Each structure stands twice: as C-alpha cells, then as structure tokens.
Amino acid sequence: MDFDFSPIVDNWGFLAQGLLITIELSVATIVAATLVGIALGLGRVYGPGWLRVPLTFYVDSMRAIPVLVVLVWTFFAFPLVTGITLPPFWAALAALTLHISAFVSEILRAGLNSIRPGQVRAARALGMSGAQIVRKILFPQAVVRMLPAYGSLLSVTIKDTAIASVIAVPDLMRQSETIAAQNYAPIEVFTTAMLAYFLILFPVTRAVEAFYRRVAHLGRS
Amino acid sequence: MESTAAGLRKNGDQPPVVQYDGVVKRFGSLTVLNGVSARVNKGEVVCLIGPSGSGKSTLLRCTNALEIADGGRVVFEGQPLPKTEGELRHVRQRMGMVFQNFELFPHMTALENVAVGPITILGANPAEARAKAQMLLEKVGLGAKGGNHPSALSGGQQQRVAIARALAMDPDVMLFDEPTSALDPETIGEVLNVMKRLAEEGMTMVVVTHEMSFARRVANWILVFDEGRVIEEGPPAQIFDAPTHARTQSFLSHLGWNG
C-alpha cells in the first residue's frame, strides 16, 4: 500500500476553506439553536397549556426524524412549497437549527425540572414574582446543570454539519470528497479530514467538561 | 382561652401581628389543618411543637400564603390575607422565612443571596443593598464570608446566611421551619444563638422546632400540635412543667424531655 499525501498538501487552501465553512456553520447553528431552544424550552415549561402541546409535538417530532431528512426537505422541498429557494449554507443553517433547537429545549426542560421545589418556595417567600423566579433563580441554575448534556450536543452539532455536504455546502466534508475524487486518494484525504474533525471536537468536548467541573457547585442546591 | 391568655402574653393588649381564625387546610382527602386558631403578638416568640406530620409546616406556609388555606382565615397586621398573587407578594415581602434545608441560591455568593431580595424585589440601589447585606452578614457572624458561594459554607453558616437573607427585607415577622433539623450537632448552637439575639431585639418570630431547650428558654408562647389541631397552648413553664394534655405529655417524654 502506497500512500500519497501530496493532494492534501497541494490543495490545502481549498480544504482550509472547507474547514472555515464547517466552523462558520457550526458556530451559527449553535448560536441560533441555543436561542431558539431556550425559547422553546421556556415555552414548554412555563407557557400556557395551548402552547405546550404543539411545542412538545414539534420537539418530539424532531427527535424522531433524521437530520439528513430535515436537511434534504428544507433544501429541495421547501422551495417547491413556498417559492423561496435558500442557498445551501442557509438551508443547512435553517435545517440544523430546526433540529438541534429541539434538543436544546429538551436539555433546558430537564435542567429546569431537576431543581428542587424548595428553591422556588424560598424565592416566593422572599416575595419574588414568577418571572423573577425564572430569571434570577431557576434559569441560571438550569444553565449550569445543562452543561454536560449541552457539551455533548455541541459535539453532535459540529458532526451534523458534515451532513450538509449532501446539499453541496462546501464544508470540510464536501471539499474532502472533491479532492479525494479528483486525485483518487480517498484514504489519505478522508483520514486527514477525520483527524481534522477530531482535533476540533476533542478539545471542545474536553473544554466543556473542564468548565463544568469548575462551576458545577453553582447549580447544586 | 383567648381572653384568659391575653393577659398572660407579651403585648397582649395590642392587636396581634398574625392571627389564625379556624384555619383549615386539606390535601385531597387528607385534612392537614383542622381548624387552627391562635395569635402571634408583636415581639413575641411563638414556638410550634408537636409530632412530625401534625401540620406545623403547613400552618407556617399558610401564614405567608405559600399554601392557601381552604377554610378559616389568616389575618396579618389587621388585614386578612389578600386573594391575588400580586397582593400576596407584597405580604410575603413583609414576612421572612427560614427553611430546614436553607435553600440558599447556589449560583450566588453569600452577599448576593442577602442582597438579591432588596435589589430585585424592592428595586433598592445595588450599592446600598450590598452595604446593608454586608452589615447583616456581620450581624450573623459571617462578615468575612460574603464572597463565598453556599457550597463553600458549613450547614450552620448557610443557615445564618439564610436568616440574613430574610432579614434583608426588613420583615415584620420571621417564620422558621425547623431551622436546625438538618444541621450537625456542633453547628446547631451558632444558629440558635443568632435566633436568640433576634428575639432579644424584639423581632416577632414563629418557630417550628424540636429544640425543646430553645423553646423553653426563648419562647414566650408554645402551641402544641397534634393531628392538625392545637391541642394545648401556654407559656413555656406551663407546657413543659405541667402539661395538661395526655398527648403533650407523651410527646415530650418521647423527646426525652424531663423538665
């Protein structure tokens, strides 16, 4: 077996562009999905009854459907329904946000529900309003308690961005496919890409774990 | 009983701070409070004693409307407790509450725990609220611990912060629900001392406790609970030395109380 890594060296700029897109899509998805997920989660836990039912249905549906299916539908079918064609990057961002935000809301809900009722009692006894209790007492503690699961979700999100390659988002995955095919060097190129993903993901998950260990006591009532 | 008791009691000639008129509370089919009538005068320390499950905590929670009584009424400073949540919040702001499990907010430092009420609820100036919080921490002997999070405090220290947190709202009455039951024996004393000092300063206090020597020394009035009723009440000397009700006698002897 002879390996030839020259296609990677020769095309490093092309691959680096892909890496940049991967990072951009990851960050944009994480920010958007976190914001939407928080809104969904708060709506599910504290919202009026008529809102909780559809939100729960939405979240459970996203847990049931593969992200690939959401992605393909958003890119190919959504324009047929609405007449609005999204460029691949934006379609990927929309689809990933739809999907990941459901999981953010699940994690937030679990965090909020895990806080013992005495905390609410203490805040009510002080005279706080419902909104103040959520904002000042429950939400900050839930955020701390969410961290381990949220860290796993960050990792899942970054990995899921690779699926955007199927709708031709020029991310690291897609650029690697291109180089691999052009140079008949799939093993070298895909192995390198795997290492690149690993080098992003491993530190991210480790950093979240380390951060959680430092702040865990802030969520322990 | 009211009329004879009034003369015996501290500030018995003035209107009470809290008055319970036949309070009834049910959880489903379970009647937890079955017509409790009692009063708490200004500057008094009233201790609630009795077997566990007899409804003491529930009465305390009905006082600041964490639970809403199903029958009878709770009168606070001459006004029956209001009905709407917004009005109830104002009432709660004038009653401090201390819990068995402290319930400090873990994401805030000791100082922030004490200052959060005045800042968020009363809209106090943050700098002033923090200065006052520092003063209250000093008062409970924790002036140097303001920057610590609850996780870095012992149980006794946490409970003293919790007392300071309640005091920061300048309450007219303090409600204590077994404040020392979750503490290691060696830290119980420090919390009881703070409570004793508070009593000496004239704070009106309602205290659920199993610390009979505290009740004996500090209380002005004892209410003995059993199965959702006050079965006996009186000054400590009478309750502890000459209990008239058989169940009071058996309750006290179970606790090993022998005068």
Add this chain to the structure above:
Amino acid sequence: MTLDWNVVWQYRGDLAQGVLLTIALTVATMAIAVPGGIAVMLMRQSHVRAVSFAGTVFVEFFRNVPLILLVYWAFYVLPILTDIQFSAFATGLVAMCLNVSAYNAETFRAGVNSIRKGQLEAAMAMGMSRSQAMRKVVLPQAVRRILPVLASTWVSLFKDTSLVSVIAVGELAHTALQIRSQTFRVLEMLTAMAAIYWLLGYPQAKIVDWIHRKYGVTE
C-alpha cells in the same frame, strides 16, 4: 404545482423494503455494538497499559468524528485494509458499529462507575464472592442506569442509519431519494420519507421517555 401522491403508493413495495433494511441495520448494529461496547470497556479497564490506551483511543476517536465521514472512510478503506469486497450494507454496518460501540463503551463505563464502591464492599462483607457481588448487587443497579442511555442511543442510531444512504445502501432514505430522482416527484417523495421516519421514530422517542421515567435516576 400539481401534486401526485399516487407515486408513494405506487412505490410502496420499494419503500417497505427500505424500511425493512433500516430496521435490520438498526437491530444488527445494536446487536453487535452491545458486546462490542462491553469489550471496549473491558479493554479500558485492562491493567496492560497498551490495551487500556487502545480502548481509550477507540472511544475518543470514534465519538469525535462525523458518522457520514466514517461511512465514506469505511467504504474506501475496508476493501484495501482487508482485501475483501464488502457489500454496501456490510460497509455501513461496520461504520455504524464502530461509532455505536464507542458510545456504548462509555455508557457502560459510566453505569458501572456510578455504583458506589461501598455497595460492592457491603455485599462482600455479607460473605458474597466478588463475582457474586458483581452479579447480584452491582450489575442490577448498573443496568438501571445503563438502560435509559442505551434506549436514547437506539433512537439516535435508528436515525443515523439514514447516513449510509451516501454509499448506496438501499435503506429507507436511499430508496426514497432514488425514487425522487426517477420520478421527479420531489415534494411528494421527500415528504413521504419524512412521514415514514416520523411514524417509525415518534413511538420510539415516546418509549424512550417512558424508560427514562421508569428507570431514570434523579440526583
């Protein structure tokens, strides 16, 4: 735009076959990745440094690369590495198993570690042998911790099988996408594909919730 939902009915046989293959891939992966995960967990606990290190590398690596990339990689690398022509299904199965075994190994490790050492000691103090204590005391408790996580992994795995469509394994996603390109009934086929996944996945998600409620440990 005229819609022709008939196309879904017309290709019902192909779609049903896709569903069967999706289910087969899910079941086969879990059937291999449970013992696989246990093996990797045991590797990590080995006293031989090289073995435990290899176990750790396996877990960290395969949890930290995208599955779709792993699928491509397996597609090109396996035949060269082993000199055997793998079917697309077998290739997909290998990639899925590497990924899920790594997750399971971590699940098992966390489950066993969560049982306090005192439990094992208490059982042995009662006169049980070490293996009796493991079987009768530690494992039943660990199972309660592990089962909910395995259930969640199962649903993720079920959804992830859609990714082997990129190497033309004829499971549900690939079948539906193929029919779409043959018939040009894009909206109908993509919607039908989502609906079928939903019909299969929604009850699974609900069962997972139920398992979490039944066995979930709240601390």
